[in-house]
Amino acid sequence: MPRARWLQSAALMGALAVVLITAAPVAADAYQVPAPPSPTASCDVISPVAIPCVALGKFADAVAAECRRVGVPDARCVLPLAHRVTQAARDAYLQSWVHRTARFQDALQDPVPLRETQWLGTHNSFNSLSDSFTVSHADSNQQLSLAQQLDIDVRALELDLHYLPRLEGHGAPGVTVCHGLGPKNANLGCTVEPLLATVLPQIANWLNAPGHTEEVILLYLEDQLKNASAYESVVATLDQVLRRADGTSLIYRPNPARRGPQ
Numbered sequence: 001m002p003r004a005r006w007l008q009s010a011a012l013m014g015a016l017a018v019v020l021i022t023a024a025p026v027a028a029d030a031y032q033v034p035a036p037p038s039p040t041a042s043c044d045v046i047s048p049v050a051i052p053c054v055a056l057g058k059f060a061d062a063v064a065a066e067c068r069r070v071g072v073p074d075a076r077c078v079l080p081l082a083h084r085v086t087q088a089a090r091d092a093y094l095q096s097w098v099h100r101t102a103r104f105q106d107a108l109q110d111p112v113p114l115r116e117t118q119w120l121g122t123h124n125s126f127n128s129l130s131d132s133f134t135v136s137h138a139d140s141n142q143q144l145s146l147a148q149q150l151d152i153d154v155r156a157l158e159l160d161l162h163y164l165p166r167l168e169g170h171g172a173p174g175v176t177v178c179h180g181l182g183p184k185n186a187n188l189g190c191t192v193e194p195l196l197a198t199v200l201p202q203i204a205n206w207l208n209a210p211g212h213t214e215e216v217i218l219l220y221l222e223d224q225l226k227n228a229s230a231y232e233s234v235v236a237t238l239d240q241v242l243r244r245a246d247g248t249s250l251i252y253r254p255n256p257a258r259r260g261p262q
Contacts, residue, residue, distance in 0.1 A: 021120040039061075060081040068085070099152070119218050126177045128144060134192055135191045146203060150217070156205065158222060160179055161225055161230075175230055182224045183226050200237065
């Protein structure tokens, strides 16, 4: 009898261990949110190479963006192979635990030195189909405008700066925000992209809007200028545009005398 009880106890403990071992991954998975499928997933499964599906996806995104731009309700502009870009999707994000976590993380690192701060950011933030269609926008990195990206917790923005002849300047060069090759390659890919002076107000207006006055944005400017006059123009434009309603600067300028150890 004692031997039988021992065997029963051993069997029970073994079964319990199996249950615990198999249950652990399930419990962990409960805290994981699966990544949404790629818009081109239906194409990816039948194409042996990615290029056709990427091209079709870019085309569908461009058509959907034009649909929204002419005033069609965004829900009706959702196309196969295109990203789902709707106000309802952005509103749903602002009610999600991801948004709450991002805001909590942002507040948690308030006392952290700037060099150690982590930022939620986007690559080629400006290269968005939300603006008018251009050659470089055809290979867009983003679907949302700069202000819309900031609305969903992006706090690091990247602008690529080129110095190009401008039609409105009768051929005189201007600092242009463009996703293209550098001056050594004739700025290939840049066409009628906007001037830095027309892009920056989107950021300044967002920072000056109610509820945003305590927000901090990391603005990364990629240098494809390579021209002394262009650098002077950039500094002047930043100083002129990035200002509060009372005229004070939005740019943080650290005091060199208070610089901490490197």
